[in-house]
Amino acid sequence: MSSSEARALLRMGVNPVGSTMADWKESTRWLEKQRPLVAGYYDQSYISHLENGDTWISQAYSGDIFQANLSATRTSST
8 A cells, every 4th residue: 555545545534454445446536536736646755856846846844855955055065
């Protein structure tokens, strides 16, 4: 189970541990409805997508952004 699928189930109010095949199918339909609005779901690789300009907006953790900025500063100073 991917984290996107688990989040979709939780969004539907379904505990992934006790989910059924019907719940999975419904979560798939729910995720597919987002297709025009969402370019993709990423794991930790979202930082590189932000840095490359592939992603314009993302929910991000402040520590991730801090580390990315620190890495960029170190790279540009060498």
